[in-house]
Amino acid sequence: DAGVTQSPTHLIKTRGQQVTLRCSPKSGHDTVSWYQQALGQGPQFIFQYYEEEERQRGNFPDRFSGHQFPNYSSELNVNALLLGDSALYLCASSLSRGIYEQYFGPGTRLTVT
């Protein structure tokens, strides 16, 4: 039973560029959440997708957008990258009904230079 997978593992981008991160949820899960974790900080909620729609959103600018596909996988897009976007981006999957723990992937380490 595969867990949550994310790609790529590491990424280096230049300020102003755009980036796309990908996530495949744990088998059987239909909800995907994205978190940003700056160095030395706790993860911060970006948004959550269910049924291909954004269901909840945290306090992040519109430069951060996402998408969920029919197979429940998801993408996180960040436009006009800033130095401050350098962080570990974590994807978490869960079931939509009931209170279930969110299972996290290994993350994508994004460095903006």
Add this chain to the structure above:
Amino acid sequence: AQKVTQAQTEISVVEKEDVTLDCVYETRDTTYYLFWYKQPPSGELVFLIRRNSFDEQNEISGRYSWNFQKSTSSFNFTITASQVVDSAVYFCALSASSISNFGNEKLTFGTGTRLTIIP
């Protein structure tokens, strides 16, 4: 607004000692869930426990135990007879129920406690 405070930034203990990680939370919701996650150097957050606001029973799982006290808004985590493999960053998180029917509301994390077990 929800908030989780982990006042201990770093803790170091000698192997086999007991250690308690503190977590204090704030929420106006009457129904909420508390979590502990472990983040080893690999970066992946590993789920440890989930408690709901209606269940104040303490829980023990092997060397791990959790003390939930609504009166003090605390959800502390104790590792007994610590081992080097316990070295990691530990996060406490809060998820509060909203008006929606969904259960998986966003997680609000604390800033984490870096635990180092000295052999």
